[in-house]
Amino acid sequence: MAATATLYHAQLTGWERIKEFFNAKFINILALSLFLLLAVFLLFPIFAVLVKSFQGPEGFTLAHYENFFTHAYFFQSLYNTLLLGLINTIICVGVGFCFAYMTTRGPMALRKPLKIVAMIPLIAPPYLFALSLIILFGRVGLITKTFGVNWEIYGFDGVVIAQTLAFIPLAFLMLENNIKSLNPNLEESAYDMGATEGTIIRTITLPLLAPGLLKAALLVFVMTIAEFGNAAVLGGRVPFLAPDTYTMIVGEADFSMGSVLSVMLIMPCIMIFIAHNYLLKGKKFTTIEGKPIASEPRKMSPFVKVPFITVTFLFGFTIFICFAVVILAAFVNILGVRNEFVMRHIMDFRSNMAIWNSIRVSFIAALVGGIIGTLLSYVIVRGKFVGRNLIEMISLSGFALPGTVIGVGYLIAFASPPMKLTGGIMILALNCVFRFLAVGVEAGITKLHQINIEIEEASWDMGATFFTTFRRIVLPIMFPAFIAGFIYTFMTAMVSLSAIVFLVSPGYELAAVTIFDAAAYGKIGLASATTLKMIMVVILCMIVLNLLTKFTNLDIERKGGAA
Amino acid sequence: MGTNEQPTLILKDIHKSFGKNKVLNGISIEVNKGELVTFVGPSGCGKTTLLRIIGGFTEHDSGEVILDGRSIGHLPPNLRDTRICFQNYALFPHLTVGENLAYGLKVKKWDKKKIRERVDELLTLVQLEGFKDRMIDKMSGGQQQRVAFARALAFSPKVLLLDEPISNLDANLRVLMRDEIRRLQTELSITTVFVTHDQYEAMAISDKIVVLSDGYIQQVGSPIEIYDHPVNEFIASFVGYVNFLPAKIDSIIKETDAAVVSTEYGKLEIDIEQTEFAPGTEVLLVIRPETLKIAPSNGTVTTQNVVQGTLRRYIYSGALAKCHVVLGNDKEVIVDIQDPRDHVPLRENEKVDVTVSRNVHVLKKRA
Numbered sequence: 016m017a018a019t020a021t022l023y024h025a026q027l028t029g030w031e032r033i034k035e036f037f038n039a040k041f042i043n044i045l046a047l048s049l050f051l052l053l054a055v056f057l058l059f060p061i062f063a064v065l066v067k068s069f070q071g072p073e074g075f076t077l078a079h080y081e082n083f084f085t086h087a088y089f090f091q092s093l094y095n096t097l098l099l100g101l102i103n104t105i106i107c108v109g110v111g112f113c114f115a116y117m118t119t120r121g122p123m124a125l126r127k128p129l130k131i132v133a134m135i136p137l138i139a140p141p142y143l144f145a146l147s148l149i150i151l152f153g154r155v156g157l158i159t160k161t162f163g164v165n166w167e168i169y170g171f172d173g174v175v176i177a178q179t180l181a182f183i184p185l186a187f188l189m190l191e192n193n194i195k196s197l198n199p200n201l202e203e204s205a206y207d208m209g210a211t212e213g214t215i216i217r218t219i220t221l222p223l224l225a226p227g228l229l230k231a232a233l234l235v236f237v238m239t240i241a242e243f244g245n246a247a248v249l250g251g252r253v254p255f256l257a258p259d260t261y262t263m264i265v266g267e268a269d270f271s272m273g274s275v276l277s278v279m280l281i282m283p284c285i286m287i288f289i290a291h292n293y294l295l296k297g298k299k300f301t302t303i304e305g306k307p308i309a310s311e312p313r314k315m316s317p318f319v320k321v322p323f324i325t326v327t328f329l330f331g332f333t334i335f336i337c338f339a340v341v342i343l344a345a346f347v348n349i350l351g352v353r354n355e356f357v358m359r360h361i362m363d364f365r366s367n368m369a370i371w372n373s374i375r376v377s378f379i380a381a382l383v384g385g386i387i388g389t390l391l392s393y394v395i396v397r398g399k400f401v402g403r404n405l406i407e408m409i410s411l412s413g414f415a416l417p418g419t420v421i422g423v424g425y426l427i428a429f430a431s432p433p434m435k436l437t438g439g440i441m442i443l444a445l446n447c448v449f450r451f452l453a454v455g456v457e458a459g460i461t462k463l464h465q466i467n468i469e470i471e472e473a474s475w476d477m478g479a480t481f482f483t484t485f486r487r488i489v490l491p492i493m494f495p496a497f498i499a500g501f502i503y504t505f506m507t508a509m510v511s512l513s514a515i516v517f518l519v520s521p522g523y524e525l526a527a528v529t530i531f532d533a534a535a536y537g538k539i540g541l542a543s544a545t546t547l548k549m550i551m552v553v554i555l556c557m558i559v560l561n562l563l564t565k566f567t568n569l570d571i572e573r574k575g576g577a578a
Numbered sequence: 579m580g581t582n583e584q585p586t587l588i589l590k591d592i593h594k595s596f597g598k599n600k601v602l603n604g605i606s607i608e609v610n611k612g613e614l615v616t617f618v619g620p621s622g623c624g625k626t627t628l629l630r631i632i633g634g635f636t637e638h639d640s641g642e643v644i645l646d647g648r649s650i651g652h653l654p655p656n657l658r659d660t661r662i663c664f665q666n667y668a669l670f671p672h673l674t675v676g677e678n679l680a681y682g683l684k685v686k687k688w689d690k691k692k693i694r695e696r697v698d699e700l701l702t703l704v705q706l707e708g709f710k711d712r713m714i715d716k717m718s719g720g721q722q723q724r725v726a727f728a729r730a731l732a733f734s735p736k737v738l739l740l741d742e743p744i745s746n747l748d749a750n751l752r753v754l755m756r757d758e759i760r761r762l763q764t765e766l767s768i769t770t771v772f773v774t775h776d777q778y779e780a781m782a783i784s785d786k787i788v789v790l791s792d793g794y795i796q797q798v799g800s801p802i803e804i805y806d807h808p809v810n811e812f813i814a815s816f817v818g819y820v821n822f823l824p825a826k827i828d829s830i831i832k833e834t835d836a837a838v839v840s841t842e843y844g845k846l847e848i849d850i851e852q853t854e855f856a857p858g859t860e861v862l863l864v865i866r867p868e869t870l871k872i873a874p875s876n877g878t879v880t881t882q883n884v885v886q887g888t889l890r891r892y893i894y895s896g897a898l899a900k901c902h903v904v905l906g907n908d909k910e911v912i913v914d915i916q917d918p919r920d921h922v923p924l925r926e927n928e929k930v931d932v933t934v935s936r937n938v939h940v941l942k943k944r945a
Contacts, residue, residue: 200668203635206655207662208682208732218681222672313635314654 041481046394046406052387053409055434056449060424061281061416067427068274079275092254093279099174099255100240100283106179107235108228111186113326116216119194120202121323123312132331133187135338138553139546140510140527141181142244146534146542147337148177149248150344153539155351157340169251177245180334182238186231193227194220212316233287234415240283241417243513244527248534256280257419257513264423264517274427277420284415344543360544366529370548373526376440377508380447385501387448388455389493395456396463397471407456414453418513421450426517438520446518447508455500462496502560506553584647586611586769587632587737592641594627594793601627602638603793609737609786612767614760618780618816619790625773628790629739632771633662645736661735665742667726669714675701675725676710682732700728703762720751727759731768738763738770745774756783777817781805789813807939814864814941821870821911823863824943827855836936839863843885843905849936864939867914872901873922875929887911889930894918903932 069075083089114133118126136143151158152168159166167173201223205215221228240256247258256276263273315323344350348357360366388410395407413421425446429436436442470492474484512527519528526549533542585608594602601624609615617625630636632643634655643651650658669678679700683693701707704724714722723744730738744755760783763770774780780787781801789796789804789812796816797809808814811822825839830850837850839861848863855861875886887903890910899918903911913932915921924930 198666198668200664200666201670203655204662204664204668204670204729205681205685206635207633207660208685208729209656210682210685211656214685219670223670225672 060428063428064424079271096256100236103239104236107186114187115190144177144180145245145248150340173249189231212319341543345547360540366545369526369529376443377505379444380508381501381505384448384504385497388500389497392459411453413450422514422517451504454503458499459496588644590642613785614770615786616772616780616784623790624793659736661730662739663730704728740772821865827859860943862941867912869935870913871933872913875931
């Protein structure tokens with residue numbers, strides 16, 4: 016064998032040897048390049064923030080942190096943020112569970128409508144709810160004026176409400192998935208042994224869901240404390256870390272304090288990321304599976320049905336109203352003041368340009384993100400090198416990292432040569448690519464796990480080179496994952512605000528930023544119209560996805576969550 | 579088993595459809611006290627649905643479920659004196675063995691001391707003493723099956739419902755657990771409904787078998803009745819292999835209750851129990867492979883009830899040898915030889931004599 020191998024190599028020309036080398040090592044080269052990209056566009060900015068927070072005029076200093084902890088204002092901001100996260104998490108997981116229980120165990124007729132209602136916020140940016148709350152409860156709000164309610168929406172309560180409504184879908188989706196994978200026979204067994212529905216939920220359903228509940232809670236917590244828009248628009252004089260970071264950087268150009276705030280924002284996320292991996296390790300209940308079980312609808316006990324229906328209907332109705340008033344406000348001159356039908360908000364030039372820019376940025380981000388995500392998942396699953404887990408962890412972490420921090424990081428990291436990217440469309444797109452990689456990567460990993468590696472081996476066996484195999488076998492198989500990554504990145508990039516807000520420059524204004532500015536300055540009509548157009552683009556995107564799924568039998572999983 | 583007593587469980591004319599799909603078409607069954615009745619049938623025959631209707635998990639469209647003289651069709655599962663044991667055991671994975679057994683007792687607010695005693699009793703019953711504090715996923719499949727069974731017995735239910743309880747076990751363990759279930763069931767005299775798709779399991783465990791197909795009851799009877807006196811071709815071929823031989827009644831011999839029938843391959847004389855067969859009736863002989871005898875042929879048929887054929891294939895499998903014999907042009911019958919080592923040697927592709935027993939079952943041929 017060895018002799019023939021040498022002989023074979025001896026016959027190769029220089030060029031052929033290079034080709035041979037690339038064929039053999041392609042996956043490692045690919046992995047290395049992808050790792051470099053992740054390092055530059057994800058790790059480096061975070062690192063830059065960290066460095067900046069310790070950097071004084073004479074090198075290393077703790078002065079900025081001292082500053083942070085000695086000012087009651089900053090401490091209050093941290094406290095508010097964590098409290099907001101806690102309250103939001105409890106409500107979202109609780110309400111999410113009610114919705115998930117109703118759509119999987121509730122009356123058949125209610126399952127579909129409730130599911131749609133619970134998912135609706137996904138098609139809109141989270142700060143839509145800030146906008147609707149202003150329309151309803153603002154100083155000239157519909158409810159404020161009609162009923163003379165004197166309730167100040169600007170403040171902590173307002174932010175909590177807006178955030179809760181925005182992140183119910185996230186909790187709902189995770190919990191619904193978890194409940195679906197519960198074997199209904201377990202609950203039926205408890206029922207059979209005399210338990211009532213309330214007892215079953217308390218002693219069987221909830222304990223079995225514990226890992227899922229914890230996971231949902233951690234994710235909601237991270238997402239809500241990082242969410243920028245609602246707190247910025249509705250926070251008023253109440254400080255929160257994310258908007259404060261924005262004020263520090265954009266308002267006062269204090270990058271050091273901005274970095275300290277960012278570090279404060281990212282700490283809980285990192286702690287939760289670790290806790291999540293540590294707490295949930297091996298925490299999965301395995302049960303013996305028999306024949307496939309369909310959950311038959313059973314009569315709900317009124318003691319469960321009444322409270323669950325009350326909660327879901329209340330929140331469902333609120334979500335519905337919030338959407339309705341935004342749509343309304345888009346076509347009314349000044350809602351509540353001059354109630355006449357106008358098209359000027361919809362036709363607004365600045366708004367249309369912003370939407371167009373957003374589409375361009377999102378498209379670039381989606382294309383690049385889809386490709387990188389697909390390639391990443393391939394090297395993670397099929398590669399045989401040290402550090403695969405690390406690559407996987409980094410590429411999935413963008414999902415949980417607060418957008419504000421990445422925004423600040425990009426601003427610091429790419430402000431000066433050799434990597435000057437600020438002020439342009441590329442930095443916006445790249446930012447979205449690396450923040451929203453997770454879904455594409457996960458879709459790719461799932462897809463690859465479904466495919467036996469023997470398919471690729473068969474191709475090699477029949478004489479194909481690595482490149483040919485990759486091009487002819489792997490890529491077509493991975494296409495659905497690419498599409499999933501593409502669509503997801505596109506949709507999230509469209510609505511994303513928290514990082515983008517730091518990076519936009521004149522001439523490249525994006526829809527999210529336009530909405531934010533308009534809402535902050537009370538231009539409700541403009542904000543609503545832009546939001547509406549944004550929603551339309553997202554819906555269009557989902558229709559395309561559905562059509563693609565239908566006509567190509569791609570099994571694309573949509574995942575929720577955006578910031 | 580008091581036959582004069584009223585049955586413990588009565589199903590009266592149960593109908594059930596899922597959408598347009600009719601799953602059960604008027605099922606009526608009686609289960610006596612202490613009996614083990616098996617619902618058996620191919621998948622999709624409605625047996626599990628019927629079991630879930632008894633348990634209260636599926637609502638039936640019409641008909642009645644009567645337990646101990648009381649109609650229970652309207653009650654939810656938690657108010658019925660039935661206990662179900664699911665195919666996947668449905669043991670609570672977040673609880674220990676002991677907590678699983680105690681679950682129902684706690685729900686019913688039993689006294690703590692009484693619960694502890696009952697749990698110990700149950701563990702002894704299924705020979706799992708010492709496993710009380712184990713988590714479920716640390717138990718083997720067979721052990722989990724025992725826990726599930728014990729849990730279902732915690733209250734001594736009026737009717738025990740077993741939904742393919744041992745189909746997740748490997749073949750050897752399955753036989754072991756089957757006999758174990760039967761032993762406990764008889765010992766404790768628990769009225770039991772057992773669902774399985776395995777005919778042999780049904781034969782081995784049941785007092786009474788209900789064969790279902792397409793939502794209809796095909797036959798109800800003891801294992802012997804089902805095997806020896808199937809009412810139709812479906813039942814006949816459902817349990818074990820059977821050779822069907824078309825024939826026509828020639829004459830009835832009153833004195834011996836015998837009939838002479840003619841087949842394509844010769845005349846046969848058989849016992850006949852039914853009187854409905856007049857000469858001239860087209861019938862189907864139901865011949866079990868083990869009732870046939872086979873011997874090398876010397877060329878001429880001299881003895882009664884012998885048909886001649888060619889041995890096409892001889893498949894030896896230790897305790898049994900299966901002989902595929904071709905009668906006439908292309909009629910294949912299978913003959914089983916028990917303990918083939920003692921049998922006269924047979925060679926493939928040679929002529930053989932097949933002796934048909936007088937004791938064959940006769941079905942009227944359907945038009």
